[in-house]
Amino acid sequence: ARLETEYKGYLKGDRLxxxxxxxxxxxxxxxxxxxxFADRFAPVGYLSNEPNFKSDVISQIERVAQAGMKGIEFHEVIFIDRxxxxxxxxxxxxxxxxAKYKLIPTNMNTNLWTDPKWKLGGITNVNKSIREDALAIALQGIEIAKE
Structure with missing residues (x-):
């Protein structure tokens, strides 16, 4: 009933x-x-020529909070070295x-696709050594998420 009365139509701003x-x-x-904001058409990012634009994870966290989100998802790759x-x-x-931006981490994705090592798959790769590496990375991501 409230959807038909209080929230009928397009919602934005404070009403949203x-x-x-x-x-x-x-x-x-x-x-x-x-x-x-990189994609296959602009692999270096659409804002790569903006000198004041920062794309580090802390800047990303700040922008997610500014957008009004309550939670944030991560890829484990930002928490590991080369x-x-x-x-x-x-x-x-x-x-x-x-803590500063009052965001809740909601998910830890495992990036097993951007490194060419995973071109034929990670956990499902036919090469046992690559499968084991992928599983170790996935399990490490779980441990990082627990922190």
Whole structure:
């Protein structure tokens, strides 16, 4: 009934926020949604020539919060170094930014596609060694998410 009376039509701004609050709707966005906006047509990003634009994860967290999101999704790759080892300092900086911007981490995606190593698959690769590496990375992502 409220949908037909209070919230009929197009919602935006404060009315949209009130709708979300009234119905307990909480939205999350991936950190990449507030990144450098790269795609196959602009692989370096559409904002790569903007000198003041920052695409580090802390800047992405800030933009996700500014968009009114309550939660944020991550890829484990931002928390590891080139050798696929956990990067403690970035984990700590992200935790501090999450607290500062009052965002809840909602998901940890495992990036097993951007490295050419995974071109024939990760966990399902026919090469046992690559499968084992992929599984180790996925499990490491779970451990990072627990932090």
């Amino acid at each position: 926020e009130q709708f979300f609050d009234d119905f307990g709707i909480k939205l999350a966005a991936g950190h990449w949604c507030a990144g450098d 050798n696929y080892k956990k990067d403690g300092p970035i984990i700590q900086r992200v935790k501090e930014a999450l």
